[in-house]
Amino acid sequence: MNQRHEVLFRQLESYRNEILDAVENVTIEEAEVIPKGYSNNIRWNLGHIFLDQYLWIQAVTKEKTVVPDEFNKWFGFGTSPADFSAETPSLGDLKRMLKSQPADIKEAYGNRLEVEYKPTELGMQTIEQVLIRTIFHEGMHLQAIIDLKKGIKAMKQ
Template identity: 25%
Template sequence: MNYVKNQLTVMRRSLLREIEGVNPEFMDVQPAGFNNTIHWHLGHVLTAAEKFLLNSNSNLPAHYSQLFGYGSKPAEWTGDVPSVEVLKQQLQEQLVRLLEIPEESLTEKVAQPFQGMETVGEFINFVVLHETNHIGQIHAMKLFIQSTN
């Protein structure tokens, strides 16, 4: 379990470190060739981890799935959109809840399998892979935006 907790911690700290010092104006820039913004990516990884690992214990507002779910776009946002600062705080708070997932639940079957994943442990692996992919997207976007401004 220490390995799993370490993976979750390293993943989330890497995400938060990636956005340290980024000009707040850049968070909502959608560069040509990219589907979303850094702001969207932060909400998306938060929402995905919540959905796949904490759904029955969710602390997030219900409308986050419309704002940040698969296929959503910041160009279509309406209503109450959380700020980057709010999302950063929620990402930090979520890590605490992720680290509370008990070791004995790793082999438990989930109610709704997804893409061949059936256990909590498999979903943790997916969330780590998913979030690191988005960290890479954020990194590329950040470099692109900074180089053109």
């Protein structure tokens, strides 16, 4: 793996740690709250972040990823916590999955980050391009989580 790819994975891990730090002290109850004006909760955002990286890798490679199919109905675009079931991963499960995901992706795909596949609708054709996009997407959801936490805090006052 070249230096540029090592930097990409360090960034992925660093940004992931920001997400995990933001939810470190969130309680199970808080993770389920949907403040007024929001359509999702913290648990949904965490599951969506996890799913999104694998969906885009799958979109580029056309290979099945390790994500169970049920994740799409719980955390896919346009879903909401109303779609959760008893089998939906818990807050703790999602934190563990998110923590290991960067290393899992590095192990599974790190040796083919520059392999070119047929471009997606966004023009991405390498896993490297996917990771750059998903890091940006993760930052958007970090802000959503920060905003949700503010909304939850305001509800308690």
